[in-house]
Amino acid sequence: MSEAAHKAHDAGYTKMDAYSPFPIEEVSHLLAPKRDPQALIVLLSAILGGGGLFALVTWFNTSPYPWNFAYPMNIGGRPNWSWQAFIPVTYEATILLAGFGATFGMILLNGLPRMYHPVFNVPEFARASVDRFFLCIEATDPQFNRQQTQRFLEGLNPLTLAEVPHDQTIHPATPRS
Structure with missing residues (x-):
């Protein structure tokens, strides 16, 4: 995770977030905003x-x-x-x-109250708090290009690579009949 975050930061990506089962100090320094207002x-x-x-x-x-x-x-x-x-x-x-x-x-x-993030729609993300590490590069990043970013992330040899859907609506559970 640390190596992937460093490579993404060195490649110029600034709007990214990391999800892991425990805090990783060197990754949090890369993701922190440069100037806190x-x-x-x-x-x-x-x-x-x-x-x-x-x-x-x-x-x-x-x-x-x-x-x-x-x-x-x-x-x-x-x-x-x-x-x-x-x-x-x-x-x-x-x-x-x-x-x-x-x-x-x-x-x-902090962008609150934001009770929902589209990354929760990715099925693999359910294991983020158990035993998986996720690096999410947002599409609003100035360096983001869908094909180039996908090639860059594939070069990091991830277990899986998933695109987060842009749908930000909360899908309620369907009632049982």
């Missing part, structure tokens, strides 16, 4: 949460307009823009939106 999503969510709430609280307390929802509060003789009082709620909003960004960013980056 998750940290940037969390950072931007935290900045949006903290900065947005700080601006909102500042506007609520310093707005010169006599609107009923934006009025200055004189609490304890402090000035209207007492930024130290805004820090606890700003901190909480920063953490809350960073958590939301991490959760929803992970869900979107």
Whole structure:
């Protein structure tokens, strides 16, 4: 599996996935995305949460307009823009939106909710978690050409070679009569 994944990576294939009964460290490094945007999503969510709430609280307390929802509060003789009082709620909003960004960013980056993948239609794939190793090169790969990719995979001497159907509809079990 490791040798096949290295050869596919060296041949220029980037959109591929490996399935095995146990994790293979060197294969996972080849399949991992080069740049993970998750940290940037969390950072931007935290900045949006903290900065947005700080601006909102500042506007609520310093707005010169006599609107009923934006009025200055004189609490304890402090000035209207007492930024130290805004820090606890700003901190909480920063953490809350960073958590939301991490959760929803992970869900979107993982392509969830995807309960079904067309590779499950291949009969041989049922043994992927038992004793077989599978390397799947996707048709959306820029290097993919059906004939060339098939010749390349045949050169790796696999036990079987199967084409994954593109049908992405879930076929429900037929009811018994």
